[in-house]
Amino acid sequence: MIMQGSYLKQLDDALAFIKDANQILVVSHVQPDGDAISSTVAVGWLLQKLGKSAVLINEDELPSRLNYLHLFDAIIHYKLAPPEQKFDAVIAVDCADFTRIGEVAGSFASEAKLLNIDHHPTNNAFGSVNVIQAEAAATVEILFDLIERAGVALDLDCATAIYTGLLTDTGGFRYSNTSPRVMEIASRLLAVGVAGNELADHLLEKMTLAKLKLLQMALNRLTFSDNLEIGWVYIGKEDLRETGAVSEDLEGIVNYALNVDGVQVGILFKESDDGSVKASLRSAGKANVAAIAQTFGGGGHVRAAGCRMEGPMSDAISQLVEAVRKALM
Numbered sequence: 461m462i463m464q465g466s467y468l469k470q471l472d473d474a475l476a477f478i479k480d481a482n483q484i485l486v487v488s489h490v491q492p493d494g495d496a497i498s499s500t501v502a503v504g505w506l507l508q509k510l511g512k513s514a515v516l517i518n519e520d521e522l523p524s525r526l527n528y529l530h531l532f533d534a535i536i537h538y539k540l541a542p543p544e545q546k547f548d549a550v551i552a553v554d555c556a557d558f559t560r561i562g563e564v565a566g567s568f569a570s571e572a573k574l575l576n577i578d579h580h581p582t583n584n585a586f587g588s589v590n591v592i593q594a595e596a597a598a599t600v601e602i603l604f605d606l607i608e609r610a611g612v613a614l615d616l617d618c619a620t621a622i623y624t625g626l627l628t629d630t631g632g633f634r635y636s637n638t639s640p641r642v643m644e645i646a647s648r649l650l651a652v653g654v655a656g657n658e659l660a661d662h663l664l665e666k667m668t669l670a671k672l673k674l675l676q677m678a679l680n681r682l683t684f685s686d687n688l689e690i691g692w693v694y695i696g697k698e699d700l701r702e703t704g705a706v707s708e709d710l711e712g713i714v715n716y717a718l719n720v721d722g723v724q725v726g727i728l729f730k731e732s733d734d735g736s737v738k739a740s741l742r743s744a745g746k747a748n749v750a751a752i753a754q755t756f757g758g759g760g761h762v763r764a765a766g767c768r769m770e771g772p773m774s775d776a777i778s779q780l781v782e783a784v785r786k787a788l789m
């Protein structure tokens with residue numbers, strides 16, 4: 461791939477940022493997904509290789525299915541153990557805007573310098589240094605380039621993390637973001653020794669009985685608009701407790717609404733403990749769900765986006781379904 465000069469300049473600026481810092485806080489977004497955690501540990505790995513001290517952190521509990529990742533156990537769960545220290549240098553990965561960092565922002569010194577590395581097209585360049593590459597399928601794809609630019613050779617630990625981020629953000633190398641470049645990088649990672657088949661089985665196929673029960677509950681509630689273009693499911697705040705499922709088990713449920721023939725937009729509504737509702741939108745291509753989510757203060761990608769709404773659930777559903785219906789007209 462021919463890299464744009466401006467992208468290479470961003471990568472060099474990122475490396476200069478790292479060079480200038482000694483101790484760096486590395487954070488990703490709240491309710492982290494595979495790309496968020498893989499990016500966190502890949503940056504941690506790179507910082508170690510460059511002789512920097514890194515503190516890895518996330519606001520939320522980490523998805524336990526990612527516990528095979530190198531440095532997974534090193535990531536601090538902010539809500540349980542907020543660090544006393546404030547950090548002057550921060551690297552944020554996979555965060556489309558500053559609010560995605562969540563409460564961890566409380567650990568930033570007031571004059572903290574921030575390096576923002578992300579692939580969301582809605583990223584608003586909130587860093588003092590920004591590496592934003594909307595063509596990248598995942599933030600780990602940018603980190604692959606950054607590591608290569610730094611001249612550091614990949615090992616199996618880091619290759620496994622990058623592969624994990626690519627696999628999860630491309631839905632198993634199936635979504636439209638699965639570019640020739642993604643497959644090229646995946647090929648390089650497999651050559652390093654990554655167990656692609658095992659990761660696919662572990663991350664995409666296996667599920668707990670609790671997750672299956674949650675899915676069963678969601679499918680019972682699957683609802684469609686009259687013209688069958690919009691499908692949605694909702695999960696109430698008691699449902700996770702009732703089924704024994706955890707929030708990472710919600711991943712993928714929205715696809716059941718989207719995958720029905722003729723459906724243009726699938727939505728998963730999830731009620732939080734405070735009564736607010738988190739909506740995850742997926743588009744088959746006709747609607748730009750990032751634009752719809754943005755009108756509710758959210759954001760994301762054209763085909764995958766999210767927003768947080770006020771409760772009660774029934775109001776959130778009627779408002780968002782109406783907005784999607786208008787966008788599809």
Ligand SMILES: [Mn+2]
Pocket residue numbers: 495496554579597598599629
């Ligand atoms: Mn991502």
